[in-house]
Amino acid sequence: MFAMQHAKAAGMAADTDDDGDGVLDTADAFPLITLGGLTDTDGDGRPDVCDAACQALGMAADTDDDGDGVLDTADAFPLITLGGLTDTDGDGRPDDCDAACQALGMAADTDDDGDGVLDTADAFPLITLGGLTDTDGDGRPDDCDAACQGFRYDRRYR
Numbered sequence: 001m002f003a004m005q006h007a008k009a010a011g012m013a014a015d016t017d018d019d020g021d022g023v024l025d026t027a028d029a030f031p032l033i034t035l036g037g038l039t040d041t042d043g044d045g046r047p048d049v050c051d052a053a054c055q056a057l058g059m060a061a062d063t064d065d066d067g068d069g070v071l072d073t074a075d076a077f078p079l080i081t082l083g084g085l086t087d088t089d090g091d092g093r094p095d096d097c098d099a100a101c102q103a104l105g106m107a108a109d110t111d112d113d114g115d116g117v118l119d120t121a122d123a124f125p126l127i128t129l130g131g132l133t134d135t136d137g138d139g140r141p142d143d144c145d146a147a148c149q150g151f152r153y154d155r156r157y158r
């Protein structure tokens, strides 16, 4: 298939995949270094894992293997992109996970805002408590100052 593409470009057209690794130059983090057999989950030309030999070529490992904007170190599903799904707390686990999402291997977040109060018990499941004290653990802070009311809780906390 690549050979065909090269044949097509045999005129004077520029090669759109200079290193011939299947990732087009426009999307390739390392357009002049072939991935070889290395796995590149999100197809950005940056390998998921980059060992010494890989680094010697001048490449570096991808820090967001699935390219969904959640770094591997914080991503509950580092090899499954969120796609367009909402992830309020940015942990790589979507707020809601329908059948298609589950088929990919993901599961819905049970604490969408990541404040330690599960959605089922959280008065404000999409607004994190941040550092506010919540003695009874219902997701509603003991005290809500002006900043809390205006910025975090808006009109909902009154």
Ligand SMILES: [Ca+2]
Binding pocket: 040, 041, 042, 043, 044, 045, 046, 047, 048, 062, 064, 065
């Ligand atoms: Ca990659």
Ligand SMILES: [Ca+2]
Binding pocket: 064, 065, 066, 067, 068, 069, 070, 071, 072, 075, 077, 078, 092
């Ligand atoms: Ca990710």
Ligand SMILES: [Ca+2]
Binding pocket: 087, 088, 089, 090, 091, 092, 093, 094, 095, 109, 111, 112
């Ligand atoms: Ca989440």
Ligand SMILES: [Ca+2]
Binding pocket: 111, 112, 113, 114, 115, 116, 117, 118, 119, 122, 124, 125, 139
């Ligand atoms: Ca919560």
